[in-house]
Amino acid sequence: MHQLTYGDVKSAADRIAGRVRPVTLAPADPGSAPGPAELWLALEYMQHTGSFKARGAQNFLQSHRDAGTLPDAGVTIASGGNAGLACAWAARQQGVRATVFLPATAPAVKVTKLRSYGADVRLTGTExxxxxxxxxxxAATTGAxxxxxxDHPLIAAGAGTLLEEIxxxxxxxxxxxxxxxxxxxxTGVATAARHHGIRTVAVEPADCRALNAAIEAGRPVDVPVDSVAADSLGxxxxxxxxxxxxxxxxxRSVLVPDxxxxxxxxxxxxHRRVAVEHAAATALAALTAPDADSAPAYLPAPGEKVAVVLCGANTDPGDLVR
Known part of the structure; x- marks a missing residue:
């Protein structure tokens, strides 16, 4: 098991500099955060391919390009959608083929976008x-x-570059x-955050709690997957x-209901005319409560400066537009 280091994140930042969009930060409206905290929104859904995944994919393929280890068979990945989009986008930039495997339950908007990047899309199974x-x-049969x-150090390190920019x-x-x-x-964000002395709040749907369950068990364990955000967090x-x-x-590991x-x-x-995925809303949900008598999953201290990562927007906004 590779233990990610801050040096991995810094190397990734140097490798992908100028190849990804810098994150945009927006202050939340007064009163948006519970208590007198200072809340900022990291609008990473504006990244290439519509999610933070572009960072890791770019770092992964650029590293292999630099090492001369990109095969003629191209690159392949399994993804709920966003990682596949990022891989296909980065592969097209590098001039190599991308073969992307998705569950048949993947949102149609992601499948269509994948094909627009020139990927060979293969729908397999339901999970x-x-x-x-x-x-x-x-990969074993083609050499891709x-x-x-x-679950790859280059992918996680690339994602961690987001925290460096924030x-x-x-x-x-x-x-x-x-x-x-x-x-x-x-992994990437928490590794960089630890270096800077910043707290990381890890938010999961109550019924997609792989990290929370692993912390509880002291080792990675299988968990049921049943959430409105399962297409990205499943x-x-x-x-x-x-x-x-x-x-x-x-x-801090916290859980939020659907x-x-x-x-x-x-x-x-x-309030903002921002249409994000349920996965992105999951992070924000840690700071909200259904009514004045309920506490949010994470309650910042007075004056605490908090950044919430809105990680992706590859979603069908049809259910938002009335």
Whole structure:
């Protein structure tokens, strides 16, 4: 198991500089955060391909390009959608083929976008684990370079570059809030955050709690996958790298119900006309509560400076537009 280091994140930042869009930060409206905290939104859904995944994919393929290890058979990946989009986008930039395996349940908007990047899209099974098995078989039989949606140090390090940019723009940041699926974004962000003395709040749907369950068990374990955000956060098991990152530094693992995820997503649309995925709304849901008598999953201290990562927007906004 590779233990991600801050040096990995810094190397990734140097490698992908100028190849990804710098993150945009926006202050939340007064009163948006519980208590007198200072809340910022990291608008990473404006990244290439519509999610943070472009960072890891660019770092992964550029590293192999630099090492001369990009095969003629191209690259292959299994993905709920966003990692596949990022891989296909980065592969097109590098002039190599991308073969992407997705569950048949992947949103049509992601499948269509994947094909627009020139990817060979293969729909397999109904869960990420089944798509991953097919991808592994394809890589073994064709010689294609196998990437991963989250469980690879180059992918996680690339994701961690997001925190480096946030810190540079928000001096004095206390806390970063991120949604967790398989753990790539969390691993990279938490690793960089630990270096800067920043707390990481890891947010998962109550019924997609791979990291939370791993922390509880002391090892990665399989969990049921049943959430409105499962298309992006539906990993059955978190990576060992993510668990390792969670066991170091100041990390808080919290769970939110689907009802709050849906409400946070609706609120972003109603008040900002921002249409994000349920996965992105999951991070914000940690700071919301259904009524004045309820506490949010994470309650910042007075004056705490908090950045919430809105990680992706590859969604069908039809259910938001009335």
């Amino acid at each position: 990420y684990a089944e798509a991953l098995a097919a991808c592994q078989h394809f 370079l196998a990437s991963h949606a989250y 810190v540079a723009r928000l001096p004095g940041l206390d806390t970063v809030v991120v949604a967790v699926g398989g753990g790539g974004l969390f 990993a059955r098991r978190v990576s060992a790298m993510a668990l390792n990152a969670a066991q170091q530094g100041d990390v 009802s709050e995820i849906i409400r946070a997503r609706r609120s972003l649309w109603d």
